[in-house]
Structure formats: structure tokens, C-alpha cells
Amino acid sequence: MNQPFNILIAGVGGQGSLVAGNVLAQAAAISGHRVIIGQIFGASRRGGSVFTHIRIWRKDVGPLIPKEQVDIILGLEPLETLRAAHELAGKKTRVIMSTTEVPTLDTLAGTLEYPATNAILEILEELCELVIAVNPTDTLKKLSASQDLNIYMIGVLSATQDVPFEEGSLEQGICKVVGQPDRSLKVFNKAFDRYSQ
Amino acid sequence: MTDSGKAIQLMSGNEAFARGALEAGVKFCASYPGTPSTEITATLMRWAEVHGLHVEWSTNEKVALEACTGASWAGIPALCPMKSLGLNVAADFLLNLNLSGTGDGGLVIVVCDDPRGHSSSNEQDSRFYAKAASLPLFEPATSQQAKDMVGHAIKLSQRYKIPVIIRSTTRLSHSKALVKLGPINQGKWKARSIPSDLYNVPDPHLRHRDLLNKLEMIREEFESDPFNSMVRNEINDLLIISTGIGQMYVQEALSIAGLEGVATLGLGTTYPLPKELVMKALSKVDHVLFVEEVDPFVEEQVRAILEGINLRIYGKFDGTIPAYGEINTDTILNALMKMGRIWVTDEGDEIRERAARLLIPRPLTFCPGCSHRNVYWAIRKVRQRLGGRLSVIGDIGCYSLGVFYDHAMDTMQAMGSGIGIAGGLGQLSEFGFEDKIIAVAGDSTFFHACIPGLINAKHKGSDVTFMILDNGTTAMTGFQGHPGSCSQSNLMTQVSIEGIVKAIQPDELVRADSQDIPRLVDLIHTNVKKRGLKVLILEGVCALERRRAGHVIDSLHRITINSDSCIGEKCRICASQFGCPAIAWNNDTKKPYIIDHLCTRCRACIGVCPQSAIIEERLE
Numbered sequence: 071m072n073q074p075f076n077i078l079i080a081g082v083g084g085q086g087s088l089v090a091g092n093v094l095a096q097a098a099a100i101s102g103h104r105v106i107i108g109q110i111f112g113a114s115r116r117g118g119s120v121f122t123h124i125r126i127w128r129k130d131v132g133p134l135i136p137k138e139q140v141d142i143i144l145g146l147e148p149l150e151t152l153r154a155a156h157e158l159a160g161k162k163t164r165v166i167m168s169t170t171e172v173p174t175l176d177t178l179a180g181t182l183e184y185p186a187t188n189a190i191l192e193i194l195e196e197l198c199e200l201v202i203a204v205n206p207t208d209t210l211k212k213l214s215a216s217q218d219l220n221i222y223m224i225g226v227l228s229a230t231q232d233v234p235f236e237e238g239s240l241e242q243g244i245c246k247v248v249g250q251p252d253r254s255l256k257v258f259n260k261a262f263d264r265y266s267q
Numbered sequence: 268m269t270d271s272g273k274a275i276q277l278m279s280g281n282e283a284f285a286r287g288a289l290e291a292g293v294k295f296c297a298s299y300p301g302t303p304s305t306e307i308t309a310t311l312m313r314w315a316e317v318h319g320l321h322v323e324w325s326t327n328e329k330v331a332l333e334a335c336t337g338a339s340w341a342g343i344p345a346l347c348p349m350k351s352l353g354l355n356v357a358a359d360f361l362l363n364l365n366l367s368g369t370g371d372g373g374l375v376i377v378v379c380d381d382p383r384g385h386s387s388s389n390e391q392d393s394r395f396y397a398k399a400a401s402l403p404l405f406e407p408a409t410s411q412q413a414k415d416m417v418g419h420a421i422k423l424s425q426r427y428k429i430p431v432i433i434r435s436t437t438r439l440s441h442s443k444a445l446v447k448l449g450p451i452n453q454g455k456w457k458a459r460s461i462p463s464d465l466y467n468v469p470d471p472h473l474r475h476r477d478l479l480n481k482l483e484m485i486r487e488e489f490e491s492d493p494f495n496s497m498v499r500n501e502i503n504d505l506l507i508i509s510t511g512i513g514q515m516y517v518q519e520a521l522s523i524a525g526l527e528g529v530a531t532l533g534l535g536t537t538y539p540l541p542k543e544l545v546m547k548a549l550s551k552v553d554h555v556l557f558v559e560e561v562d563p564f565v566e567e568q569v570r571a572i573l574e575g576i577n578l579r580i581y582g583k584f585d586g587t588i589p590a591y592g593e594i595n596t597d598t599i600l601n602a603l604m605k606m607g608r609i610w611v612t613d614e615g616d617e618i619r620e621r622a623a624r625l626l627i628p629r630p631l632t633f634c635p636g637c638s639h640r641n642v643y644w645a646i647r648k649v650r651q652r653l654g655g656r657l658s659v660i661g662d663i664g665c666y667s668l669g670v671f672y673d674h675a676m677d678t679m680q681a682m683g684s685g686i687g688i689a690g691g692l693g694q695l696s697e698f699g700f701e702d703k704i705i706a707v708a709g710d711s712t713f714f715h716a717c718i719p720g721l722i723n724a725k726h727k728g729s730d731v732t733f734m735i736l737d738n739g740t741t742a743m744t745g746f747q748g749h750p751g752s753c754s755q756s757n758l759m760t761q762v763s764i765e766g767i768v769k770a771i772q773p774d775e776l777v778r779a780d781s782q783d784i785p786r787l788v789d790l791i792h793t794n795v796k797k798r799g800l801k802v803l804i805l806e807g808v809c810a811l812e813r814r815r816a817g818h819v820i821d822s823l824h825r826i827t828i829n830s831d832s833c834i835g836e837k838c839r840i841c842a843s844q845f846g847c848p849a850i851a852w853n854n855d856t857k858k859p860y861i862i863d864h865l866c867t868r869c870r871a872c873i874g875v876c877p878q879s880a881i882i883e884e885r886l887e
Binding site: 073082091092095096099104105106107108109110111117118119130131132133134136137139149150152153155156173174175176177178179180181182183184185189190193196197 | 275277303385386409411437438439441442443444445512515516518519520522523595596597600618619621622623625626627628629630631632634839842843846848850851852854
């Protein structure tokens with residue numbers, strides 16, 4: 071790598087963005103890289119947008135990915151993926167996005183309409199190099215692992231993209247960070263197998 | 268927690284501060300929770316027993332700093348972490364302690380600023396307190412420096428017998444990076460009697476003189492401090508001076524811009540300014556750019572010593588970098604553009620504009636099952652009954668979200684200021700002020716700063732209804748205990764809010780449950796109409812805290828909406844006005860429905876529906 075490898079996780083408070091960030095960072099450290107997680111947490115983020123920046127390189131960098139320098143957007147939620155892309159995506163950005171929507175207070179109340187998935191995907195495709203949309207809801211339901219959307223998305227990431235993680239390091243990262251490693255590893259492998267082909 | 272001198276760990280800036288304290292032999296930590304500082308104390312609290320530390324959540328930051336000072340005087344190394352606004356509370360004491368001095372133990376204050384106000388009501392730059400109190404100040408750039416600076420600072424404090432301040436920011440405190448650990452200080456400390464003459468009278472000015480002398484000696488030490496780094500490269504006409512995490516942004520911006528050759532001076536010690544180091548760095552350049560967060564703190568100090576030197580200065584004074592908000596790598600790239608060092612062409616703006624049009628906001632709200640929503644709903648109803656003639660004076664906590672809840676809360680300033688302002692408004696009847704006044708505060712805020720305001724309101728006969736929203740925890744910052752919490756650990760004694768209020772003898776004192784909305788509306792309305800000081804202690808629950816504590820949701824019942832009695836579009840009160848995230852609107856049936864997996868079975872919405880269509884169902 072002659073410049074930092076930047077992953078931006080975009081989601082909603084409670085979706086496990088911070089846990090996903092920790093898994094990726096642990097895997098990067100295990101793979102022998104320097105790594106920093108740029109994040110903000112606290113009550114102010116309850117139910118709001120959460121962006122987690124993971125920056126991997128051979129030396130230390132600041133916690134925030136500069137504009138257009140994102141390599142991967144790992145989108146846990148369509149609207150937040152669009153928000154992240156609008157702010158920081160560039161020509162080299164590849165997007166992996168879950169299409170399962172988390173409504174906002176206004177869409178719950180019916181006063182605003184949640185943007186159509188197709189419209190979101192269209193813009194993402196224009197802004198970024200590549201967009202992979204996945205719908206993990208049924209698989210997660212089958213595995214009784216609805217909390218593991220974040221891990222599923224990491225599985226898709228590692229199956230489809232050239233990422234700077236050594237073999238086995240993501241699994242080690244998962245075991246180090248999550249509460250129920252057995253269930254999460256099952257989810258990770260399921261996603262990996264499905265998207266490897 | 269490993270004790271190896273070689274281990275490398277992923278640590279947030281706050282965890283690194285805590286680890287640094289452990290390695291520096293800190294044995295006493297007192298603090299009040301506040302984002303973005305909370306995890307420093309929370310982390311030390313987890314290690315307290317194993318490593319023989321005293322770690323406490325104090326009632327407020329001033330009390331915490333005073334407790335830490337006692338420890339330092341008795342020879343025990345002390346750490347006092349707080350958020351930016353906390354230092355305002357502790358400042359009265361700090362600006363006396365600087366002259367009286369600390370003890371053999373040493374004392375380090377870590378103040379965590381919040382540029383952009385991610386979790387704060389302002390974005391103050393607390394570095395001015397170092398200047399106001401004439402105290403040394405450090406600013407770490409990385410988690411590693413955060414850890415290492417604590418030991419460095421405590422030694423400085425022990426040698427000069429004054430408090431030393433370390434300033435962090437949200438991005439450093441919350442970001443996680445790799446930190447090389449050092450050995451934990453296993454030293455034993457025995458408390459001894461406090462030194463003599465720990466006061467500033469009768470000659471505070473001479474104490475001030477002595478402090479300034481110490482500061483000059485510290486300035487000389489800072490000239491060669493290891494946390495200041497000068498890099499001189501081949502582009503010799505420009506120097507960038509940066510502090511704290513700004514140093515990381517500068518390096519990256521120069522790399523993106525292809526300007527790696529620009530000379531840089533990174534300052535880890537920003538007060539007193541290492542003048543000779545700065546002057547030497549400036550001696551060979553014609554242009555200088557300052558990069559710091561939030562105020563032009565270093566820029567101002569350097570400008571003051573540049574008298575008569577011909578130099579083009581870029582920074583916050585000339586607007587090259589905004590003097591408000593957070594900075595990042597892009598801020599510096601923009602600055603380099605304004606300075607004519609780089610040229611950037613904007614591409615993809617049209618697509619971004621279309622993306623912006625598609626985006627909708629994701630506003631913050633009370634959690635499902637949060638009893639604060641019930642209180643504000645009730646206040647909204649009372650305001651309607653009073654024809655709008657009601658002012659709700661707010662305070663700081665989760666319930667501050669009331670400002671976003673149909674403006675149910677009219678004001679929000681500092682911890683405890685709600686009852687103080689209300690006490691003033693409640694005495695304006697002689698000037699024709701006719702609105703009814705409600706002050707709102709949480710339980711932890713009550714202990715922090717409400718008691719003098721409440722006593723003043725009683726003493727002056729103020730006409731106020733004071734509502735204490737008691738959920739038994741400091742919920743906003745992650746459920747820290749406080750003196751009123753039901754469960755107390757480590758031989759601590761519960762202090763009853765009701766007992767304190769009773770002693771102040773308000774005209775009315777009522778305890779009520781904030782789950783039952785119709786009764787709540789009547790209770791508030793009745794009390795607001797009475798004259799005098801009325802205190803309502805409203806017991807509530809924090810649904811998040813309950814879930815965290817392992818509370819299982821009642822699976823024998825569920826809340827549903829009877830679509831026969833629901834009048835749908837003609838009403839929409841539950842879905843569009845009550846604002847519980849567990850109530851959604853179905854665009855096909857034009858009726859609301861309950862999102863069962865989010866519903867906590869708090870039953871509050873049952874009382875909100877005018878058609879009695881929301882019902883509790885027993886599952887077979």
C-alpha cells in the first residue's frame with residue numbers, strides 16, 4: 071500500500087457500526103498494519119447516523135478519511151450509505167450496501183418518504199466505482215442472528231474485495247470483539263461462501 | 268489488562284489516558300461524567316480494585332477537582348478528567364488552586380473539548396483556562412501521546428507543585444489507535460499530613476509572582492520537550508505550526524497535495540509557548556500557517572512575539588481556517604488552496620447535488636419506552652390548556668432532546684441553570700410577567716448544580732413548578748451511578764432527592780409515576796396553576812438502562828392498535844405527534860401500527876390515543 075486503505079462504515083445507532091469497526095481494526099492489527107478507528111459515540115448518537123472510519127496503513131494517520139479518499143463504504147443501511155457517499159465518496163470508492171431500511175422518525179410518521187432503493191443505487195453508481203447491493207434479512211433470520219448484520223457485511227466485504235487482511239485475521243478479530251463468536255462466525259462464513267462464487 | 272512493556276493494544280484516546288495514569292502511578296481519580304471524557308474514569312474504575320486505586324464519580328467537576336487536590340496535598344498522585352464545560356464549573360477553585368499549589372502527589376487535569384459540539388451545547392476551547400490560571404498545557408496528537416503525556420505531566424506537576432492540564436478533543440478521545448504499553452507503576456503511596464500555608468492571603472499578588480516564575484522555568488523546559496517536533500524540509504518559504512490532532516491532518520494534507528517538503532512544527536506543549544523554538548522555526552520562512560482547534564490560541568501567542576518581524580501569517584485571524592467547528596484534512600487542503608499552494612477542480616458536483624436532494628434527515632429522538640417523552644407530551648397538553656402561556660426552562664441531560672420534541676423545552680444552557688433562570692422569571696410578576704414557569708432537570712443534574720437554585724427560589728418566594736425527572740441514573744453519558752441511585756456499591760450511601768427537597772420546604776412536593784400520561788397531564792396542570800414553589804419528582808425508567816441490566820421484555824403481552832376504533836388519517840396523533848420510534852404509519856392501510864420488536868411494553872401510548880384504539884393484548 072502506498073497510501074492508506076480507507077473503509078467507511080455507515081449505519082444507524084444500534085446497528086453495530088462500532089463493533090464492525092473494531093473487528094476490522096483488530097484484523098488489520100493482526101495482519102501487521104498500523105490502524106486507526108475514527109468514531110464518535112455517546113447519547114447524542116442514539117438512533118442517529120453513525121459513520122465509523124477505519125484507516126489502515128504502514129504508519130499512523132489521523133482518524134478521519136479525507137473527501138474522495140474512501141476505498142470501501144460498508145453500508146449497513148441505504149439512506150446512511152447515501153449520506154456517507156454524498157459526503158466522502160470518490161471515483162475509487164466501492165460500495166457494499168445492505169438494502170434493509172431503518173425508518174426515520176419522519177418516515178415512521180408518514181410525513182417524509184424514505185427514498186426509493188433504486189434511486190439511491192442509481193446515484194451511488196454514478197458517484198462510485200462499484201456498487202454491490204445485498205439483502206441479508208432472510209439469511210440472518212434463518213440463522214437467528216438479526217444482530218449480526220454488521221458481521222454479515224464484513225463477510226461480503228472479504229469475499230468480494232481485495233482487502234489488506236491476512237487469511238484468518240477477520241475471524242480472529244470477530245472472536246476478540248463480539249459477544250457470541252460462534253453465531254457471528256457462522257454468519258461471517260455464510261456471507262463469505264455465498265459471495266465468493 | 269496486560270502489564271507487559273512490549274504489548275501493543277488498540278485503545279481510544281480516553282483508554283490511553285487511563286492507561287497512562289496507571290503507568291504513572293496515579294492512585295486517586297475523581298470525576299463527573301461528560302461526553303467526550305467519560306471513558307477515562309470509567310476505564311480506571313474497572314481497574315481500581317486490582318491496582319488499588321480510588322476512583323469515584325463525584326457530584327460535579329468542582330467537587331471532583333477539590334477531592335483530587337486533597338489527595339495531591341496528602342501525597343497521592345491524582346487525575347481529574349472532565350469535559351470542556353466541566354472546567355467552567357471547576358474554574359472558581361482552579362483559579363485559586365493555581366496560586367496555592369498542589370502537593371507532592373501531583374495533579375493532572377484532562378479536559379476533553381468537543382469542537383463542533385457533537386455532544387455539547389457549545390464548542391468552547393478550554394485552553395484559555397491554562398492562560399487564565401497560568402498553568403502548563405499539553406495537547407496530544409495520538410492515543411500513544413495521550414498515554415505518554417499523563418506520566419510526563421504528573422512528573423511536571425510533582426516537581427513544580429502546580430496542576431498541569433492536558434487538553435483532548437472528541438476525535439482523539441473517541442478514536443482508537445495502536446498504543447505501545449509501558450509497565451504499570453507498582454509503587455505504594457502512603458498518605459501524609461497536608462503541607463502548611465495552603466492559602467493565598469494576605470498576599471495573593473506574591474503568590475501570582477511565584478507562579479509566573481515557575482511558568483518561566485517550565486517555558487524553558489518546553490523549549491526541548493520531546494512532544495514538540497520540528498521537521499524542516501526542502502520547501503523553505505512556508506512553515507505550518509499545528510497542535511494536537513491537527514498535526515496528523517497536516518501531514519496527510521501535505522501528502523495528498525504533494526507538498527511533503529513543507530516545513531512543519533508540531534506543538535505538544537502549547538502553554539507556556541516555547542518561544543525560542545517557535546522563533547527559530549520561523550527564522551527561515553516568509554509564510555506561516557496555523558492549524559489548531561477551535562480558537563487561534565497558539566496563533567495569538569505567536570503574533571504577540573512577532574512584533575516587527577515581516578511574515579505573512581495565515582490562520583484564524585485572516586479566515587484561512589475557520590475559527591469555528593472541527594477541522595480535518597480537507598480544512599487544511601482548503602487552506603492551501605486559498606493560499607495558492609494547490610489548485611483543485613471540483614468534479615461530480617452535479618451528482619452530489621442530486622444525492623443531497625434525495626437525502627432526508629435522521630433526527631435524534633427519545634428511545635422507545637423512554638419516560639421523558641411522556642413528560643414532554645404532558646407538558647405539551649398543559650401548554651395547550653394554558654393557551655400557550657407557559658415557559659419551560661430546560662437543563663442538561665437526555666431530556667434536553669425536549670428542544671427537538673415540538674419545542675417542548677424552551678431553553679437549555681448549563682448544568683443546573685434551569686431552576687436558576689426559572690427562579691428569576693418566577694419573581695417578575697411585579698413587572699407584569701404572566702406566563703407560568705416550569706423548570707425541568709434530571710436526577711444527576713439535580714445533585715450536580717440544582718440545589719442552590721432551588722433554595723434561592725424557595726427563599727425568594729419564586730412562583731415556579733420544578734420537575735425532577737428521576738430515572739435513577741446518569742443516562743446521557745452511559746448509566747453512571749449518582750448519590751440518588753437505588754443501588755450503591757462500595758459502602759456508598761444513598762442520598763434521597765426527596766429528603767433534600769423536603770428540607771427546603773417547598774409549598775408543594777409530589778412524587779408521581781411518569782408512565783401514566785393522563786394523570787401526569789392533570790398533575791402538572793393543577794400544580795402549575797397554584798402559586799408558590801411546587802416540586803414534582805417524576806419517577807421514570809430508562810429503557811436502555813433496563814435492557815443493559817438484563818431486563819427482559821414482557822412476552823406475555825403485546826401492544827396493538829385496534830383498526831376498527833382507530834380513525835386513521837383524521838387523527839394521526841400517535842404516529843405523527845407522540846413520536847415513539849415503535850409506532851409506524853402504514854401507507855397502504857392509512858393506519859398506524861406498533862413495531863413489536865421495538866416496543867418495550869411501557870404502555871404510555873395507550874393514554875395518548877383519543878379513540879382508545881391502542882390496547883394491551885394478553886398472548887395465549
